[in-house]
Amino acid sequence: MDIRRLSTTQPDFQAQLAALTNWDDGATHAVESAVSDILKRVRSEGDQALLYYSKTLDNYPVDTVAQLEVSQARCQAALEALDPADREALEQAAARVRDYHQHQRTTSWQREESDGTVLGQQVTPLERVGIYVPGGKAAYPSSVLMNAIPADVAGVGEIVMVAPAPGGEISPMVLAAAAVARVDRLFLLGGAHAIAALAYGTKTVPAVDKIVGPGNAYVAEAKRRVFGHVGIDMVAGPSEILVICDGQTDPEWTAMDLFSQAEHDEDARALLVCPEARYLDDVQATMERLLPQMERSEIIRESLSRRGALICVRDLAEAAEVANAIAPEHLELSVIEPERLAARIHHAGAIFLGRYTPEAIGDYCAGPSHVLPTSRTARFASPLGVYDFQKVTSLIHCSEAGADSLSRIAARLAYAEGLTAHARSAEYRQK
Amino acid sequence: MDIRRLSTTQPDFQAQLAALTNWDDGATHAVESAVSDILKRVRSEGDQALLYYSKTLDNYPVDTVAQLEVSQARCQAALEALDPADREALEQAAARVRDYHQHQRTTSWQREESDGTVLGQQVTPLERVGIYVPGGKAAYPSSVLMNAIPADVAGVGEIVMVAPAPGGEISPMVLAAAAVARVDRLFLLGGAHAIAALAYGTKTVPAVDKIVGPGNAYVAEAKRRVFGHVGIDMVAGPSEILVICDGQTDPEWTAMDLFSQAEHDEDARALLVCPEARYLDDVQATMERLLPQMERSEIIRESLSRRGALICVRDLAEAAEVANAIAPEHLELSVIEPERLAARIHHAGAIFLGRYTPEAIGDYCAGPSHVLPTSRTARFASPLGVYDFQKVTSLIHCSEAGADSLSRIAARLAYAEGLTAHARSAEYRQK
Known part of the structure; x- marks a missing residue:
């Protein structure tokens, strides 16, 4: 099956990664x-x-x-x-x-x-x-x-x-x-x-x-x-997963986790990052073997070929750097000490820790919303949450004493900005 | 001076209010x-x-x-x-x-x-x-x-x-x-x-x-x-204030509070709502008298004439309804029991409670940010705040036992959605 292989040791790795993860969010x-x-x-x-x-x-x-x-x-x-x-x-x-x-x-x-x-x-x-x-x-x-x-x-x-x-x-x-x-x-x-x-x-x-x-x-x-x-809430792009694996997870599990993202649609993106080249080979071979069994095999084949990648890194610390550059919607940490690795992650919509937490569980029933920031927007955006449906109103209630001292500060700054009515409005509240 | 007078007893009040508060947020x-x-x-x-x-x-x-x-x-x-x-x-x-x-x-x-x-x-x-x-x-x-x-x-x-x-x-x-x-x-x-x-x-x-x-x-x-x-953060429109007064605040204070908003620019909007028609008269006469003293009198005159209004309501409960319809950026409650009235307010960027809290104090130094939702966006938006500069990442870490029970729910729903790879990815985690 056709899926890109990348390695951080390639001199043009950054450019290849950028080309792969670039998603033009503008409408035609x-x-x-x-x-x-x-x-x-x-x-x-x-x-x-x-x-x-x-x-x-x-x-x-x-x-x-x-x-x-x-x-x-x-x-x-x-x-x-x-x-x-x-x-x-x-x-x-x-x-x-x-x-x-x-x-x-x-x-x-x-x-x-x-x-x-x-x-x-x-x-x-x-x-x-x-x-x-x-x-x-x-x-x-x-x-x-x-x-x-x-x-x-x-x-x-x-x-x-x-x-x-x-x-x-x-x-x-x-x-x-x-x-x-x-x-x-x-x-x-x-x-x-x-x-x-x-x-x-x-x-x-x-x-x-x-x-x-x-x-x-x-x-x-x-x-x-x-x-x-x-x-x-946000302007959603195609769905995406990044799996970081230490090479110790059953390749079938990892292959199926990648498939679960790729089966969404042809633009979906499934990436696997691992320090072991041999493990990437194993997962690739496993995908070859499992693909014909999949009901949505044509979509999976297409999205893996267009947007998927198996990425070899030097170590897990470098894997975390790759994840931060991508700011993936879904990030699986299929490693032995997932909390340690999670502490290095700055940008992700949701982190799935450990080998027993496939994205699919989060998609359906773990608890957090599956509506997550895509296309690197996890740099600034959050999962859909209760905070999206609440709003804040600031409250200010000056006592007479408070108004006296605050109005002096306000008037001084208002005059400096040339806003005289602001200053005089504050001054009326001075003793 | 030229400023609109409205009353909720007018049969076309709603239409007049809508015309006044309409702001086309689209760019030319x-x-x-x-x-x-x-x-x-x-x-x-x-x-x-x-x-x-x-x-x-x-x-x-x-x-x-x-x-x-x-x-x-x-x-x-x-x-x-x-x-x-x-x-x-x-x-x-x-x-x-x-x-x-x-x-x-x-x-x-x-x-x-x-x-x-x-x-x-x-x-x-x-x-x-x-x-x-x-x-x-x-x-x-x-x-x-x-x-x-x-x-x-x-x-x-x-x-x-x-x-x-x-x-x-x-x-x-x-x-x-x-x-x-x-x-x-x-x-x-x-x-x-x-x-x-x-x-x-x-x-x-x-x-x-x-x-x-x-x-x-x-x-x-x-x-x-x-x-x-x-x-x-948001797409900001012109600045605006709504003052609700019970008619007991010094008319000079209220006039200057309205001026402080109107002096920003010609599109700024200053509205006063009060159950006492006589008080509206007083504030209007006070504005006439004070206007020539103001450094930015031309801007104030223009914005009050284009976008300002003195609105007579039946009572303070109706004043709160008007405020909720407008969802003002700044709302002053210049009344005797501001907390009681504040409890009726559902939509506002910031509420300034009591006669000793002019907007100007909030603009400069009270504490909350003066970057507030304008143009009725307080229905869904909040003041600029720390939450604008933080983001959330969801965390999910299934134990083996948890994965067993959750993967059964996930697989059932995934099959119902026709997403077989999701289902199988979950099933690998079953005992």
Whole structure:
């Protein structure tokens, strides 16, 4: 099978790594232009535009947008109709995700100074958020849980989910997940027009305050465009994994971990870093052997050939440097002392420590959200979390004594900035 | 003086309020196109492009970009040369801002489950951030403190500040503030090309991971464009204040508080909400009387006429509703029991409680950052804070026992999603 082999001892390693990990996050002109038209049309025509796009883009002609809404009763019925083992798995996963996120809540605080002045911050949940759950090629009930539960834990007033349903078809498991995750309203809408409906609102679809969740290039561009009018989580790129292995993990396990990332889509990126060239050979041979058994073998083959790599390093310290340069969405530390290695990692969306923690467990049920920063954005961005659905308001309450001393500082600086009204407003509060 | 009077008893009040508070956050086509060119040119030509724009846009021709850098020694010298009272005010403000933000740090946590599985989150500071400090019409040393100190408290490795210096002139107070706030590097660069330099890096200006700070329309559009490649804080609109008064505050105080917002620029918005029509009359007459004394009277007159309003409400509960609809950047509660009223506020950047807390004190020295969400974005956004300069990495470490039970849940859900490699990757970890 065709997969790149790199070594840090190659003189052009940095350039090769950069070429491999480069992902142009800009939309093409065609996407930009199409999205711009869709946003304008939904903003001005509302429901009429949604009916048009549902028919032309989602192949789902309906008479009213209300027909695109799925009732909570239907979601609940889908949950009750599930195979009991599927239902149990979904509910166990949801319980764990909920439990993890309980620990993420930020709380309000206030502190009083000696002169009676009080400073603090008030933390409140967002009122209404939109959640985009991709569909199309595959249905992802896990994405419903991973997006909606952090919002629910934050105390969001209303969670509005949208999901594309080409031809009106939607996975019962996705509906069931919406019931488990306490989604308030669900519309069968996908693509840029769904983002537009959430951002601007229509007669039928309520406008939200923030939109989260990954989508295709059109969805990403639409989110980028409506940012400012509403909040967004991030602009997601293709999914990626970096596995650092000390060469002591069963090659089958490692091969399958790489496959699990590569099977997402042709742009997904799976990288293995190891100090043992022999182990890289073993994993490559194992992948050759296992690939024909895989249901999504063509996608795996394509993404490994286009974006995968087996990278030989001098030692694990150098492996950590490679990981920091890549700032991977998922980082597996398949080594004997994973905590020691984790201490060297500065940039990663999620770290999976030890041989018994494959990314797949995190994707479904460990607890943290699987919505993670991609394409090196882990340098500055965080996993989707409760903090995405809370906001802070600063609180300042000056006592008369506090106002007297603070207004002197403020007035002095205001005069220096030439802002006289600021200075005089402060001076009125002096004794 | 010309200022709009509104009353919630008017049948078209909602429409009038919406018209008044509407702010089109989209850039004009001319701005979009200019910014797109600047970003491309800086990305491809680096320092050469910066020299070109410094000459043509900033009227500051230099031979090398290194000449645009201001040394820490020069900032320290500017601090030492300040009038001692200015220096004391700057240092007192900085100390208070630093103290407030110490309380905002998020910490890492881990928890172990009964089967030995460990979940947690690792919180780390960003490595390098860029801070945009506007200049031009006015110099804002306070903005240096309010942007840089939260980054410094977060533990950011390197703080790179840019500030426009038309003709090479920069306020000594801004340089002094950079020294007080522990800015690591400072370049005299403004506008979209400064944002491009920070986002992409050039030979001389280092690429950063996140860019924060307000700027003009070109800066805002440039930040929006580079978002994803780097992090940004928000896309800032014009500054705004909403004062809720019970009619018992000295009208001069209230008039000057409104002026302090209106003096920023012609797009700034100052609104007063009160249940007493007579008090609104008093404040209006006071503004008439005080306006000629103000140094920036023309700007104040223009912004109050274009964007200001005196709004009569039925009671304070209705005043809170108006505030929530507007989600103001700054909200003064100039009333007898401000805490009671604050409990009704869901959306505001910062709340200034009581008659002795004018916005000006918060602008300079109370403690919280004065970089706040504008244009109704307080529905979903927070003040600039330490959390903007920290990021989270999720941690998952399964024990063998934990992996056995979790992999069963994961595999079940993965099969349901048609992701076989995920399922098999999990199954390898079953006993």
